[in-house]
Amino acid sequence: MTIHPSREHGASALTGELVLRASIAERGVDLQLTLRAGEVVAVLGPNGAGKSTLLSLIAGLQKPDSGAISLDGRVLVDREANIWVPPHQRGVVLLAQQALLFEHLTALANVAFGPRSRGMKRSAANDLAQKWLGRVDASEFADRKPHQLSGGQAQRIAIARALAADPSLLLLDEPMAALDVAVSPALRVLLRQVLRGTGRTAVLVTHDLLDALALADRAIIIENGRITEDGPVKEIISRPRSAFAARIAGMNLISGTVTEGHLLAPDGQRVFGLVDPACQNLGAAVALFRPSAVSVHVESTSGSPRNQVPVIIAQLEPRGDLVRVHSTDSHSGAAGLIADITAVAAAELDLVPGKKVYFVVKAMEVTIYPALA
Numbered sequence: 436m437t438i439h440p441s442r443e444h445g446a447s448a449l450t451g452e453l454v455l456r457a458s459i460a461e462r463g464v465d466l467q468l469t470l471r472a473g474e475v476v477a478v479l480g481p482n483g484a485g486k487s488t489l490l491s492l493i494a495g496l497q498k499p500d501s502g503a504i505s506l507d508g509r510v511l512v513d514r515e516a517n518i519w520v521p522p523h524q525r526g527v528v529l530l531a532q533q534a535l536l537f538e539h540l541t542a543l544a545n546v547a548f549g550p551r552s553r554g555m556k557r558s559a560a561n562d563l564a565q566k567w568l569g570r571v572d573a574s575e576f577a578d579r580k581p582h583q584l585s586g587g588q589a590q591r592i593a594i595a596r597a598l599a600a601d602p603s604l605l606l607l608d609e610p611m612a613a614l615d616v617a618v619s620p621a622l623r624v625l626l627r628q629v630l631r632g633t634g635r636t637a638v639l640v641t642h643d644l645l646d647a648l649a650l651a652d653r654a655i656i657i658e659n660g661r662i663t664e665d666g667p668v669k670e671i672i673s674r675p676r677s678a679f680a681a682r683i684a685g686m687n688l689i690s691g692t693v694t695e696g697h698l699l700a701p702d703g704q705r706v707f708g709l710v711d712p713a714c715q716n717l718g719a720a721v722a723l724f725r726p727s728a729v730s731v732h733v734e735s736t737s738g739s740p741r742n743q744v745p746v747i748i749a750q751l752e753p754r755g756d757l758v759r760v761h762s763t764d765s766h767s768g769a770a771g772l773i774a775d776i777t778a779v780a781a782a783e784l785d786l787v788p789g790k791k792v793y794f795v796v797k798a799m800e801v802t803i804y805p806a807l808a
């Protein structure tokens with residue numbers, strides 16, 4: 436069964452190939468991104484990193500200071516050539532956190548709006564809208580106005596409306612963030628069907644690793660307005676190279692440069708571990724280790740195969756039988772490393788926020804591999 440009603444009669448080639456390079460000085464954003472047609476890319480990153488700005492640039496809600504964006508070979512914006520295609524002519528639909536339906540229209544009319552404005556006859560547009568409402572399991576709400584719908588129901592209608600418009604590229608800005616946790620799993624399944632089952636090209640901004648894993652082929656991480664990671668979602672999680680990816684993957688990461696078989700952090704900390712041959716003994720690298728590999732000591736220890744990092748305890752987080760010890764670096768004060776230790780050990784060590792301790796990890800528990808250039 437097809438799950439793409441608007442393309443039922445005759446398969447169309449995949450669309451949505453995007454080539455983007457754009458910068459906005461005021462926002463500290465400088466991005467370069469290429470999407471293959473049919474690709475679903477998750478965009479992750481800390482607050483204020485530039486994720487929504489990326490979507491705004493593609494949707495045409497924001498002009499870059501410099502750069503150019505093209506979709507399927509058609510130039511949408513080019514500052515040097517003075518080209519600007521307005522949002523509604525771009526073949527791009529943005530699905531936001533809030534459903535943003537037209538309040539005076541029924542659900543059916545909301546979904547039929549896109550096809551109607553492309554010139555489709557009313558009855559054909561309504562048929563298509565009915566099909567999409569069926570796809571998102573919302574046929575029963577066809578005659579309701581938005582104020583008669585729950586948040587989750589309204590978001591289903593918004594998804595149907597977005598897809599009925601048959602965009603070349605679908606942009607999703609945290610589409611589940613405003614919903615009850617109870618509703619999100621069902622909507623995630625639905626999005627998975629519509630994104631993965633149709634060959635549709637999509638860019639999905641999310642804070643949720645589960646979304647990235649369930650919905651996307653590829654993830655990019657944006658930090659401080661720049662793309663710091665780009666690759667298959669599973670690879671980014673299993674081999675993070677950015678502080679952000681390490682955090683969402685629940686790993687400790689120290690960055691620095693490789694020198695003589697160990698990593699040297701900017702604050703002078705040396706980290707010994709298994710050095711990936713790809714490091715070639717030079718250049719930017721990251722050291723990665725699991726929180727469960729870290730033991731916590733109140734006194735400085737001596738013992739050559741171990742790494743010892745002085746830290747200040749920031750927070751203690753109970754996690755079943757374990758306690759997760761969050762720390763700040765005692766040198767830089769940056770958000771720091773984490774250790775998972777038993778509740779008994781935490782009690783015996785008398786750990787409290789503000790206390791200075793040593794995180795100790797065996798060299799054999801640490802992997803050192805090249806950072807992105």
Ligand SMILES: Nc1ncnc2c1ncn2[C@@H]1O[C@H](COP(=O)(O)OP(=O)(O)OP(=O)(O)O)[C@@H](O)[C@H]1O
Nearest residue numbers: 461462463464480481482483484485486487488489
């Ligand atoms: N309307 C605006 N005017 C000026 N600066 C803005 C505006 N919106 C965002 N910014 C700035 O642009 C930068 C990128 O913000 P953006 O909203 O793209 O981040 P984000 O990654 O989507 O963050 P979040 O996860 O918090 O939504 C930030 O420094 C932000 O303060």
